[in-house]
Amino acid sequence: MSIKSAYIHIPFCVKICTYCDFNKYFIQNQPVDEYLDCLIKEMYFDSPQTLNTMFVGGGTPTALNMNQLEKLLKAIQRQFNILGEYTFEANPDELTEEKIKLLKAYGVNRLSMGVQTFDESLLKILGRTHESKDIYRAVAYAKKYDIPSISLDLMYHLPTQTIEQFDSSLDEALSLDIDHISSYGLILEPQTQFYNLYRKGKLVLPSDTLGADMYHLLMDKMKSSSMHQYEISNFAKEGHESEHNKVYWRNESYYGFGAGASGYLNGCRYTNVKPVNHYIKHITNNQKPVLEKTYPSLDEKMEEEMFLGLRMNQGVNKKTFYQKYHRHLDTLYQNEIHQLMKKGWIINTPEYIALSDEGRIVGNEVFEAFIKL
Template sequence: MEIKSAYIHIPFCVHICTYCDFNKYFIQNQPVDRYLDCLITEMSTVEENNLNTLFVGGGTPTALNYDQLEKLLKAITQNFTIRKEFSFEANPDELTYDKVKLLKSYGVNRLSMGVQTFNEELLKLLGRTHHPEDIYKAITYAREVGINSISLDLMYHLPQQTLKDFEDSLDIALTLDIDHISGYGLILEPQTQFYNMYRKGKLKLPSEDIGEEMYQLLQNKLKQTSFHQYEISNFAKQHHESEHNKVYWRNEGYYGFGAGASGYVEGRRYSNVNPVNHYIKKIENNESPILNSSKLTLNEQIEEEMFLGLRMNEGVNIERFYHKFGIDIYHIYGHQIEELLKKGLIKTNANYMRLTERGKIIGNEVFETFLLSV
């Protein structure tokens, strides 16, 4: 398996959001510089240096100060040649002009901004530190320095959010000079402030039906613009699809660097130790930071090919499936495919198998049908 992509994890945030269960730590008093040194050591251990895509995510990479950011960027560009897409996740209020200019000077060509909503009250409820003005400013800076692609994350099905609130946010996003929108429904995760508030009855979520309506609004509104949907949650203008995320959905290999980061190399999924201090200790002791690593069985690889591929509008490529696994997709899933076709949840042609609009709404139900081990 050729590896042409890498993910780098920066697990620090300046503020912890109320709904977040990502792998992140409040940055104050964290050994950030030592962490970066370890990350740089880990990056230097891999054989492949020519990549198509590299994504720096978190946490929030822009929580790093200017010097730390420069140190990281220098190490990345010394280690890797990135041919297509060099992405950074960013919080709008942390994107100063100097930082954006620095990112651009090291070849970053895509910014993925955690905007979530343009509604001040909802931003506050989510525990976000930015205001709508920070978003406008960050986009202006990014364009001024010549960043090629800008993506915004938006959230729906938020507490107190009405359909109109979500529509307003979408409308504002569509007036901005951006190329890509990711829309995510809130999932209440245990161990988050939101979850605790919900359990105590202090948080009211819109009904599931409203959540579905919001998703449909997202699809329908963007359909009328120059954005096209190419994945369940992702919409892009022409030539601005996330090349890095497509590597995940096409079930291709990638390296993962940093505390808690995951990778997929030679049919093996692995993840690194998580707490920052454990990760640092491993690297400083010249030990591998990998905590779990397992070779996927053929069935698991096939299941993943289906779940991930069906997320994309292009769907699962039937010929690629055959070349990859040496088996006809209909031979394995003939019965399931027939059932799903009857229910109108998938559609097929000679080359692809795809979710229908209805199938996208209840995607998880469709994915379950393709489990081989039950």
């Protein structure tokens, strides 16, 4: 099978955010250079590859200093011929002019900035290191050096957040005339500061009703903008949809490199060891750093195809589903489709099944309908 996408994980951050449950570590006193050497070695376990998409995430890749960043970029350039989208995640305050010039020089053509909100009080609650002025500066530099695609992440349903605050952040983001917005409601994940505070009764979230109102506002605001919605949480100008994320939503294969990274190769889902020192030990001993492998059954693959594919506005294509699994979607999920259509949560055409606008509000309930316990 030809693998056309790869994810690289940089598990270091200048500060640990209160809501984040990704595999990340405070960068101070971490063996960053040793980690990069091992990451590069893991990438080199296979022969050089031609890819359609590359995504470097974290953690925060821009937490690396200039020398470390260039070392990583050179290694990626040697090992991969990236034909299409090449994304780096970034924090606005770390995205200096020098770093943007460097990323541009090595072919990075998409920046995904972790903005989350333009509201200063909410930025402090989230534990972010940037201020709103840093967002404007970073976007200006990215445009100065002709980065072809700029994406901002925004969050809603945050502690103390009002719908007016979210509305204002959306307006500010759109005023920057960027190319893509990802906007997610806060989910309390175990092993985060927010989760621990919530369990102790020290964190109050907006009501679920207000969270739904914020999502309705998001969809309405985007409909009147230059962006179109193409996935539950993602909006883009024409030609700027995230091609890498579509690989995940289409249930296609991809490499995963780095501590805690996940991949999907030849029907096997795998996850690398998470602790940096364990990862380094594996690579130093010339071992692949895989912690866990799972081989989804046919039923599990079809379930994944449904709940991942339904995230996209174009939904799940019935012809493609049959080509991959030799099952007719309408027959296989006849009862589920009937019940969801009665609720008005899905659209069923001869070509595809997709979420309705109301279905996006209750997306998780729709997805669960296709998971047979």
